[in-house]
Amino acid sequence: MSTATAATRIRNTLIAIVAVVLSATIFLGFQTQANSTSLEAQAQKATPLEVALTNGKPTLTEFYADWCTSCQAMADDLAAIKKKYTEKVNFVMLNVDNSKWLPEILRYRVDGIPEFVYFNGRGEAIAESIGEQPSSVIEANLDALIAETSLPYAYSSGQTSTFSPPVNAATTAPRTHSAQQQ
Known part of the structure; x- marks a missing residue:
């Protein structure tokens, strides 16, 4: 077996292992998300x-x-x-x-x-x-x-x-509309 063929086999094996690990991780991630109490x-x-x-x-x-x-x-x-x-x-x-x-x-x-x-x-x-x-x-x-x-x-x-609720001009208190408040 040549060195190039052995390197190709190792590379293909590593790719297959990574693909299996990624697939398992994605599958488990979806399972966890589906059962989430978020x-x-x-x-x-x-x-x-x-x-x-x-x-x-x-x-x-x-x-x-x-x-x-x-x-x-x-x-x-x-x-x-x-x-x-x-x-x-x-x-x-x-x-x-x-x-x-x-x-x-x-x-x-x-x-x-x-x-x-x-x-x-x-x-x-x-x-x-x-x-x-x-x-x-x-x-x-x-x-x-x-x-x-x-x-x-x-x-x-x-x-x-x-927490402070967002307030705009339409929801401000009635007393805040006057510029002459003292």
């Missing part, structure tokens, strides 16, 4: 707000952002909670970076994320909590929400990421 994956599975507030089931609405470290830290726990309570509670996710949700951001005075707003089966906001919450706290609140009793951990605070 915020984006959860948001895609979430109940639309309009449906949640009119279907008669209690609702937990989460105001979040993809860049929010507290939101990311809670993603796995929330995915498990959503799986456990999916038959009894609507789960809505509203991304604060989407200007579509600015009316809701202002209505519920979202000033830190994650922020959770709890709605009864009639679509009325009855409680909220802000910041990272242990899964036991969220579950206790959901159990109370389902039972139509007061939520034990409503208005509680945990670690938040700073």
Whole structure:
């Protein structure tokens, strides 16, 4: 066997090994992405707000952002909670970076994320909590929400990421329009 033929075989073998490794990596990457509990994956599975507030089931609405470290830290726990309570509670996710949700951001005075707003089966906001919450706290609140009793951990605070809603001239406070304020 000549040196050129041996070199060609080694090169072809290396190419085949690299191709197999790359194929396995891509396959495993897609599997991991499909099973992901990322915020984006959860948001895609979430109940639309309009449906949640009119279907008669209690609702937990989460105001979040993809860049929010507290939101990311809670993603796995929330995915498990959503799986456990999916038959009894609507789960809505509203991304604060989407200007579509600015009316809701202002209505519920979202000033830190994650922020959770709890709605009864009639679509009325009855409680909220802000910041990272242990899964036991969220579950206790959901159990109370389902039972139509007061939520034990409503208005509680945990670690938040700073957030300021975008404001334009159409949404500024009425008092700011006058140049003669003192």
